[in-house]
Amino acid sequence: MDYEKQKRFIVNLIYCGLILLLVTITIRYALGLVSPFLAAFLIAYILKIPAEWISEKTKLSYKMIAMLLVLLFYSTAGILIALLGIKLVMVTVDMVMALPSIYTNQIEPAFGYIFKGIERTVSHMDAALVKTLNGLFSQFVQSVGELVTSLSVRIVEELTGYASLLPGMFFKILLMIISTFFIAADYDLMVEFITRQLPHKTVGLLWQIKEFMVDTLFVYIRSYALIMAITFVELSIGLTMIRVSNAILIALAISVFDILPVLGTGGIMLPWMMIAAIQGNGTLAMGLLLVYLVITVIRNILEPKIVGSQIGLHPIVALLSMFVGAELFGIMGMISFPIFFSLLRHLNDTNTIKLYK
Secondary structure: OHHHHHHHHHHHHHHHHHHHHHHHHHHHHHHHHHHHHHHHHHHHHHHHHHHHHHHHHHOOOHHHHHHHHHHHHHHHHHHHHHHHHHHHHHHHHHHHHHHHHHHHHHHHHHHHHHHHHHHHHHHOOOHHHHHHHHHHHHHHHHHHHHHHHHHHHHHHHHHHHHHHOHHHHHHHHHHHHHHHHHHHHOHHHHHHHHHHOOOHHHHHHHHHHHHHHHHHHHHHHHHHHHHHHHHHHHHHHHHHHOOOOOHHHHHHHHHHHOOOOOOOOHHHHHHHHHHHHHOOOHHHHHHHHHHHHHHHHHHHHHHHHHHHHHOOOOHHHHHHHHHHHHHHHHHHHHHHHHHHHHHHHHHHHOOOOOOOO
């Protein structure tokens, strides 16, 4: 009996390992190849509900309404993305070009002010040390200046490298747009064809997963909207208390930026704090540091609890899934892994699959 249990355990372990390997390979390699078609299918699915409603109310052809909605969707999205992209490129180029000037006019004088204070302090102790400090300061200023210049050149090179990817990206976008028109026109026909090729049990499982994923996705969006609102309130209060002008608008911009997992609040507040410290505004730098620490602590406490409770996971499981997902697949892993674990919990609770007791 013990031997049979051990053999069954090894077989199950190998089976789970093969499934995990297949999922990893699919996500890393195969998903990129079919991503335009998956995105087209998702957009067609989203537009299906309003297309059916308009077709029912107007008694017009569903295909015609679906094609018009796809055209309207891509036209609106294209204009917004183009305007946002142009503005982003202009702001980035202006910032890159202004880096040497900012260093010369603001940062270098701030270094000089700090050094003079150090020099006055040291001159009372050892006058010979002042000459050594002068040499070190000159080397430091020269090194930082060269670093700023090389950083500007590096950023321009990186932007040029991204520009070289535009033709391939443009082809994928064009493929996605064309596919969306075809899929939206014959959505029901394509879904019926796919379901006919699968076993009845598999079709039931897929529909259950689809319904759960759609509901969970909206819950996930609602959870992060709540986190963004809490961050906005905290920032508004904190920035107002340290007397930052336009505190509400700045808080709104940072709270939207905070949704990005890699950058977050620190992507704006830490550079802002460093610039304030270099310019000699220690009060503002200390205030920003305190606000940032409070927001970071509260977010790290609330995020697993809010996200976990909304999608039915214990906070520690939600935190663990976000950490593992971020380590394996970056931003997408951090977002998708809690949803995946929530799906497993749902399938286990409904006895669709049995993973744990």
